[in-house]
Amino acid sequence: MSGRKKTLLKVIILGDSGVGKTSLMQQFVNNKFSHQYKATIGADFLTKEITIDNNKQVTLQIWDTAGQERFQSLGVAFYRGADCCVLCYDVTNEKSLNNLSSWKDEFLIQSNVSNPQDFPFIIIGNKIDVDDSKKIPSLQKKLNNITNNQLGGLNYPVFETSAKDSINVELAFEVIAKMALQQEELNDANGNDVSDDYNDAINIHLENDAGGCAC
């Protein structure tokens, strides 16, 4: 067997309070949904190993962050070393959609990534399980305005999900993983400094590491 190195990918989930960041993470990692999540304070993360492109094993370290605006300044502690950023909004909450670009800007300022121009972002519109009447009116048009804006718009992949009914969650995270992997490889190729104390994803001990790595 050719040794394949297990890759650790750090993914940050951002978005307004209550859009369902914790639920998305829980649905993807633990395949469960609860009405009883506690409000996330500071940040929290979970990890999940997945296989992408049929043969590549990666460990996703998914960071769930606090949505309250006042905690944005804490991002410095959590965003560094991220490989992909997920911008979340709630399809019933127009403000959360409009805030996406400020979440993106804030992320780029605080994460200090090397390639802000082409850093991988993805947009998730959550809660599509709710009744259509509650959804943002002419959502598609508004979403297009945000993503297709010529002047630094958020031209990123968009997924509409339901963390509650587990719709598109798996699919979205698969794309996230692929995008994150590309970013990670790019960083590796550029020899970007990852030795900073607060810089990389937390170094998780992987049991199979020793046997698996032959590079």
Add this chain to the structure above:
Amino acid sequence: MKELLFPEESSGNATNSDLFGSNKLPTPVTNSLGGNLHQLNNDQINKLINLKFNGQPVSLIRQLSYDLALKELELILLRKEKFQREQELLKMCNEYGNLSSLEIDQKLNSLKVDESVDNVLLGLIEHAINEDLKNEAPPNTCHSEILEEESVTKSEPFSRRPSRAGGWISDWFKEPYKRSSFSSLGLDKETVKTRDSKFSYSYLGSSLSSLPATENTSDTKIPVELDTINKSTPVNTPEFSANAGIDKYGFFNDMTEFSDKNELEIPMNKKQEELVDDVIVNDKPKLSITETNSLDVNGTTNVRLIIPSIDKLKKIGQLHDAKNRQFEFKWDQFIKDLIKDYHKYTNNNVQPQDINYHSALSEYEIFGAQGLNLIKLDKSQSKFGSNSNAPHEVGSIKTLRKLVSENGIPLKYRHDLWLELSGAKNLRVPGEMQNLIKGAKTTTNEVEKSNIHQIDLDLHRTLPSNIYFNDLVNSQPGPNFYKLQNVLYAFVFYNSDIGYSQGMNKIVGNLLLGDSKLSEEDIFWIFTAFVEDILPKYNGYNFFSIHSLPVIRVDQKIMHIHYFPRLLPKLNGHFSTLNLQIEYITLNWWLLLFTDGLPLEIWFKLFDNFLVSNVETALITISLSLFKIFEDCLLESQSCNDIYHIMKNLSTSRLSKIKIKYHDLVAVNTTFEKKVSKEDLHTLRKLYKD
């Protein structure tokens, strides 16, 4: 019909003795036992056979056997249910072991039925008659059934006999639960608050679970016929028995999200401690469900294993009581002396025997915010010459701090002392809260509106596993949900410069569970005074101000880079190797003031300590102490993931078996306190600012 039809049936029942010894079924059935065919004379029975069974005794026998079989079935179900209740109780005793021996005794006694079968039956009938006379529509059909059963069997043909086999037995089982808390529970949850009704608490779950069932039965006014038993509602529907475990603070304890547990915490001297440790360590496996869950074919329980454990639990309860009494006595003495001194100080000529010690604490401000009035009081005492020039070291404030750190503030003083030590007594303006709430609800200020919006988002996400916040049984918010809303609304309107910070919800939520004597208004002022005067200020900004976050992060860095290597060198080395950032753990602790993961019982005591100590350094020393308590466990772990999990969930982590004990926490904290001074911290802040 003197012989029992199926003697083996009843003897089978009789061998069954359970935990509380109350399950001794009637054997042998005496002649005086009413409501059975054996009471009739032969002629009547023959008449019955002729009339209802076309003269075929076999049909009667078949009917009787069928009835017996059904009764047996229901007995098995009831036995099983009772077994589950016992299990639940045991689990509670085990997990929240600070049930006092008194409570356990009360519980056991309430279940004890040592009268003879006839007396039980007569009592039930009498009760049923009285109940029937009192209420036109009997609240519980079981009672009326017994009554009917009695009259019907004597006069009417057998087949019309309304039987709902075992009805009185199930009623008998339900009785203690009903007696203890049924009426007060759920119907007015406002009145069922924490702590002061400890006893009824333990039944909360069971009562809740029997509540819907009773409603069901009362719907069916016509007694259930024998052959419909299979279809009748079981006493405990599965979805409700799943909710049966609710602890005394109202937490659903079978929920995965459940994170607040009570500790089994018995601070005591060496000898007793060993004994208790022995009890806890050695008997835990015996109490585990897997071992006691040996339900045999007949549904009888193998309870012999449990009984010794119950005795030991009682012993723990006794030790716990004794220790608590000792602490309480110290407090009583301390407070009594202070009240005497206070009267001398104010020189109001009250004779010691005329002092009303009960009201003095709430009437006067003897302690003052953070106990600072005590310094004045001490000085005055030396002036009066009773305690010549007592140095600060032995002064009353020192005693207060010592007492608080020993075992927290006893529940009986919590109400008065939280109000006074926090400074709430001084700050409060009666009635003001209502204006503040109104103001918050009608504000046009954008910042305040966004605060209110955030509060609304978080209300549903605060203590979702606690019945007082989230009544899962009736799928509606609990009473504390609205109290929390009011306190937070009032707070953001009162302190618009601080606003709402996530984390406050959990802190206020915990405080609301502290003492039933504290109203939401009390809690509002306690929390406000606490935030304003007791929590640290950074560059003049309040702890919860948005401008404090950078300094809080500097302190985190100081804790990690400066204090961690000095006070926890082994762990520091381990974490360095793993490249683990403790900030990911500790930031959360600080913003939530340790409400996440610490058992409520310990958190209250921690809060007590905050009221009389320097919180600025305590945040650091308590954080380090928690790491110290888990040190061995963390050193063993080679996975960052596991370490994060353990430290984020503390006592509730499935990865560690460590139970935080308050006196351990205090012991470690006391040693660390000496190494972390406010002055050093302020100097270090300049150093680590960038």
